[in-house]
Amino acid sequence: MGNYNAYFRLLIKGDGTYLELIPPTEGGSALSFDELQAYLQLHGFSADKVLITKAIQGSNGQKCSVKIDERVMQEIPGSYRINVSDDKMICTVRFYPPSEGGEELTREELIKDLKFKKISFGIKNDVIDSFFNDKHYCTDYVIAEGKPVREGADGEIEYLFNTNPNLKPKLNPDGTVDFFNLNLISACKEGHVVAKMIPADHGEDGVDIFGAYVSPREVKEARFSYGRNLKVSENGLELISEVNGNVTLVDDKVFVSNIYEVNDVDTSTGNIEYDGDIHVAGNVNAGFSISATGNIEVKGVVEGAFVKAGGDVIIARGMNGMGKGRITAGRNVVSKFIENATVQADGYVHSEAILHSKVTAKGDVVVTGKKGFITGGCIQTLGNVEAKIIGSTMGVDTDIQVGADPSIKIKATSMQQDIAQCNKKLDQIKPVLVTLTMRMKKGDKLTPDQLRTIKQLSEEYKSLTEEINRKMDEYDKYMDSVDITETDSVVKVSECAYPGTRLTISEVYLQLKTPTQRARFVKEGADIRVKAL
Numbered sequence: 001m002g003n004y005n006a007y008f009r010l011l012i013k014g015d016g017t018y019l020e021l022i023p024p025t026e027g028g029s030a031l032s033f034d035e036l037q038a039y040l041q042l043h044g045f046s047a048d049k050v051l052i053t054k055a056i057q058g059s060n061g062q063k064c065s066v067k068i069d070e071r072v073m074q075e076i077p078g079s080y081r082i083n084v085s086d087d088k089m090i091c092t093v094r095f096y097p098p099s100e101g102g103e104e105l106t107r108e109e110l111i112k113d114l115k116f117k118k119i120s121f122g123i124k125n126d127v128i129d130s131f132f133n134d135k136h137y138c139t140d141y142v143i144a145e146g147k148p149v150r151e152g153a154d155g156e157i158e159y160l161f162n163t164n165p166n167l168k169p170k171l172n173p174d175g176t177v178d179f180f181n182l183n184l185i186s187a188c189k190e191g192h193v194v195a196k197m198i199p200a201d202h203g204e205d206g207v208d209i210f211g212a213y214v215s216p217r218e219v220k221e222a223r224f225s226y227g228r229n230l231k232v233s234e235n236g237l238e239l240i241s242e243v244n245g246n247v248t249l250v251d252d253k254v255f256v257s258n259i260y261e262v263n264d265v266d267t268s269t270g271n272i273e274y275d276g277d278i279h280v281a282g283n284v285n286a287g288f289s290i291s292a293t294g295n296i297e298v299k300g301v302v303e304g305a306f307v308k309a310g311g312d313v314i315i316a317r318g319m320n321g322m323g324k325g326r327i328t329a330g331r332n333v334v335s336k337f338i339e340n341a342t343v344q345a346d347g348y349v350h351s352e353a354i355l356h357s358k359v360t361a362k363g364d365v366v367v368t369g370k371k372g373f374i375t376g377g378c379i380q381t382l383g384n385v386e387a388k389i390i391g392s393t394m395g396v397d398t399d400i401q402v403g404a405d406p407s408i409k410i411k412a413t414s415m416q417q418d419i420a421q422c423n424k425k426l427d428q429i430k431p432v433l434v435t436l437t438m439r440m441k442k443g444d445k446l447t448p449d450q451l452r453t454i455k456q457l458s459e460e461y462k463s464l465t466e467e468i469n470r471k472m473d474e475y476d477k478y479m480d481s482v483d484i485t486e487t488d489s490v491v492k493v494s495e496c497a498y499p500g501t502r503l504t505i506s507e508v509y510l511q512l513k514t515p516t517q518r519a520r521f522v523k524e525g526a527d528i529r530v531k532a533l
Helices: 033-042 049-057 107-116 125-133 406-442 448-481
Strands: 007-013 016-022 064-069 079-084 090-096 140-145 156-159 193-198 230-232 238-241 245-250 253-257 259-262 272-274 277-280 289-292 296-298 306-309 313-315 319-329 333-345 349-361 365-367 373-381 385-390 398-402 491-497 501-505 508-511 516-524 527-532
Touching: 007 090, 016 049, 033 049, 049 064, 079 107, 107 125, 125 140, 193 253, 259 272, 272 277, 277 289, 296 306, 306 313, 313 319, 365 373, 385 398, 406 448, 491 501, 501 516, 508 527
Parallel strands: 259 277, 272 289, 277 296, 289 306, 296 313, 306 319, 313 333, 319 333, 333 349, 349 365, 349 373, 365 385, 373 385, 373 398, 385 491, 398 501
Antiparallel strands: 007 016, 016 064, 079 090, 090 140, 156 193, 193 238, 230 238, 245 253, 491 516, 501 508, 516 527
16 A cells, blocks of 8 residues: 555543544645544544644644543544445445454454455455555555446448449549549459458456446347348458449448440430449430449540439530530439530539539538639539639629528529419410400400310319419428538638639628639628638
8 A cells, every 4th residue: 555544543441532643645645524524424423624623733744633532432443444435336335443442453454354344355355454454544455346248249241342332533643633543433343242241349248346247238149130142251340242333332231233335325225214322334325314223434525414323423625515515414424525415413513514414412512623613604512612723714604502402492492493383274264264254344245265274274264373372381381490500611722713704602692793713602691701711
């Protein structure tokens, strides 16, 4: 043990009972009045805190004594207090000295008491011996310690392929973007192990100081969740692909899809619709369409074509939509350039240049590389927009909208157009119906065809009115249900944003009238502020 803590003992004298106070040695703990009070009360005495404190203060750090009772009591033997931790893993003993003439505690008495209290496991005889060889009073001795439980761990699945669908293209040392080696698709071969199971660790039982076994918590075994083209190894620990294809993870379920490969999409292939991934080694020609439930990768150029993927769309040499080309992606779109096209992505969009195109995304729209410009068209995204140049020196109208989910705006606009179309039909019916109805009220004789027209128009008018009311209710409910919150989306331009650029952040907009260089546009309250990068 280390230095001595402060402690106390009783002195039985002819004129009464005294309390002797022994100060700590250097590094030892000071006396605890609560502990002293509990000890005295156990032996029928009371503790006067003021009197005891005064005695200690007047002792100058030396041993001192104070009379606490007029009675002459019998000598008090050495004693101890046993404390067992709540988890029954540790037994601590604190020893107290006998009165000056009292009997010393023996080792045999302590061991006998431990047996009586059924403390039987992990008894530290060396610690007990250390006390009886060199007594430190008012000091905690850990004299028994159980074997702790070793908690186990749930089983896990280790996936041996890229499970992150949000990897971004890398910049080459010369400042260009590497659109050819994106590594966004995780290819696998027949017989490849795509996932491994790490079995659950059930842990080990512990034993408390009373000899009772303590069990670790229950753990869960891992299970493979997978689709077709996969099998589990004989030992149940590996998930193996049965085909050459592309492996993906969707909601903790592993899928391997075959890849449909073609050189060019043209008259030799026709339009392609495939349940899996499509790889095009060459170009997708104008007027054709390709649709895949997985990813679409085109090594060449996409012209005025329709490209739709449930996952990523990757176009290594870019897209010239010719005003009619369209890309729709369930995740991300990566294209060297996008020109005169419509692009819709549920993830991010990454390109070296976007010209006169309409791009909507739920993730960031990043235009980097040697060119890095957005000129003309409209960009709508819930995330951020980042480019070197926005607009042009010629003042081309360029619309940048961030901080609002494009799908909400698209659906709201569609619903408004439906209502407007119904109102237009109603406005066409109303004058004819009013005219014929007024003639009938005046007593004019109407032909059977005119009477049938009144009946038909009345029914159509009623039906359109009901449909307009229903659509307006649907519109109101939809707008009430969507979550429109404050946004931290920004627009960043590392070189220059030119006049002709209109910036909208959430519902706040700013029309640029002068060139703005190296700036970050952020929404603050009801204004858009320009801050330096």
